[in-house]
Amino acid sequence: CVTLVRAPRQKHVTVAETVLLPGDEAIVAPEWVPYRERIRPGDLSPGDLLPVADDDPRLVPTYSFGDDPLDADEKAQIRQVAKDLGLGRSRTLSPEGRELAAQRWYDGDGGPSAPIAQSAPDQCTSCGFLMRIAGPLAETFGVCANGDANDDGRIVSLDHGCGAHSEVRLAKKHEPQPLPEPVIDDLDSSLIESF
Ligand code: SF4
DSSP states (O other): OEEEEOOTTOSOOEEEEEOOOOOTTOOOOOOOOOHHHHOOTTOOOTTOOOOOOTTOTTEEESSOOOSSOOOHHHHHHHHHHHHHTTOOOSEEEOHHHHHHHHHHHHHSTTSTTSHHHHTOSSOGGGOTTEEEOOSTTTTTEEEEOOTTSTTTTSEEETTOOOTTOTTOOOOGGGSOOOOOOOOOOOHHHHHHHHO
């Protein structure tokens, strides 16, 4: 793209500037994505803060302040009463937040479609290392507690699985073969004695 210019009261046209414009097949920068939307699991470092929006649909209030308008002190008193009563957290997972987590876990490395589960000899539901969880997801997920497994300490679906299943047994041909009797090479020891 060339910009031509003719200065006032001048006869000659001159080139003011030239720029390159991207064609259909040019490599151009991707669309700008705000930083908040770029964050992925694993991006947080120690000390980083990631505030959650007040209207995040994954969370719902554990208790209500009622319909009357309250100032900050009155809300603080209600929070203290809720704490004394053991209501605990001010917000908890909403059904939507729970559904999103369950779908993410099921589709991820702890679900039935993970490559390690596809070739597993059996499923987590029959594994002695599966720790059951309470709550609405108990019928679908548990926690793997096998320190030798890739999923140790992680949520796994009951139809996930891996080769470290508690009931896995090696076929006879895969079992370690007993070692032969050791052969003592006394050549060196006789040399040592001669010294
Ligand atoms: S060891 Fe393997 S099969 Fe057993 S619970 Fe863990 S992931 Fe599931």
